[in-house]
Amino acid sequence: QVQLVQSGAEVKKPGSSVKVSCKASGGTFSSYTINWVRQAPGQGLEWMGRIIPTVGVANYAQNFQERVTITADKSTSTAYMELSSLRSGDTAVYYCATNRGRYFNYWGQGTLVTVSS
Amino acid sequence: SYELTQPPSVSVAPGQTARIPCGGNNIGTKSVHWYQLKPGQAPLLVVYDDSDRPSGIPERISGSNSGNTATLTINRVEAGDEADYYCQVWDFSSDHPWVFGGGTKLTVL
Numbered sequence: 001q002v003q004l005v006q007s008g009a010e011v012k013k014p015g016s017s018v019k020v021s022c023k024a025s026g027g028t029f030s031s032y033t034i035n036w037v038r039q040a041p042g043q044g045l046e047w048m049g050r051i052i053p054t055v056g057v058a059n060y061a062q063n064f065q066e067r068v069t070i071t072a073d074k075s076t077s078t079a080y081m082e083l084s085s086l087r088s089g090d091t092a093v094y095y096c097a098t099n100r101g102r103y104f105n106y107w108g109q110g111t112l113v114t115v116s117s
Numbered sequence: 118s119y120e121l122t123q124p125p126s127v128s129v130a131p132g133q134t135a136r137i138p139c140g141g142n143n144i145g146t147k148s149v150h151w152y153q154l155k156p157g158q159a160p161l162l163v164v165y166d167d168s169d170r171p172s173g174i175p176e177r178i179s180g181s182n183s184g185n186t187a188t189l190t191i192n193r194v195e196a197g198d199e200a201d202y203y204c205q206v207w208d209f210s211s212d213h214p215w216v217f218g219g220g221t222k223l224t225v226l
Contacts, residue, residue: 004159037215039154044219045152045205045217046213047213047215047217061212061213063213097160099215102150102206102207103148103150103162103166103205104160104215105162107159107160107162110159
């Protein structure tokens with residue numbers, strides 16, 4: 001049973017950056033992919049990107065290509081998602097999740113990021 | 118890009134059956150997955166590959182998929198089933214291949 005534990009809520013100013021962590025346990029970190037999905041208030045789920053920790057290769061959705069960086073530290077079984085040039089529309093709950101094939105089988109508890117001046 | 122359509126809300130009395138549709142063009146040719154989201158909790162996979170249930174998900178939760186509509190069915194609805202439910206497919210032709218529906222709020226009356 002994989003468990004994903006995310007860092008706590010953040011409040012950021014417009015134009016700044018935020019870095020959210022996702023620590024995995026209960027499995028072999030290098031054997032799965034870590035994805036990031038967000039949910040803005042009143043909106044649906046939106047896939048942002050993913051990383052394969054074994055090789056450190058990340059892929060991003062086009063909507064976030066210019067502003068998001070996903071990394072992983074195999075030594076601590078932790079993945080990170082950094083989003084830059086924050087704006088009010090980035091206020092959302094950010095989730096990390098592992099995927100088994102074409103669905104997400106384990107999720108973190110979510111991290112609320114609030115962007116406000 | 119591929120789109121999935123869900124009704125914003127479904128309401129049902131305790132003990133009754135809730136059916137949550139997820140519409141998409143020829144969705145019956147794709148594998149559909151369903152997630153339950155409750156405030157402050159990690160999302161939970163409740164159905165994968167149209168109709169399979171992960172370990173720990175009760176048998177009264179089931180899924181089906183045919184034609185242009187996939188459906189999540191919850192029999193003998195309980196208060197604890199009140200949540201948002203999202204369908205999801207993988208579409209290789211999309212920029213972001215993990216495609217989600219807009220979500221349906223299930224209210225237990």
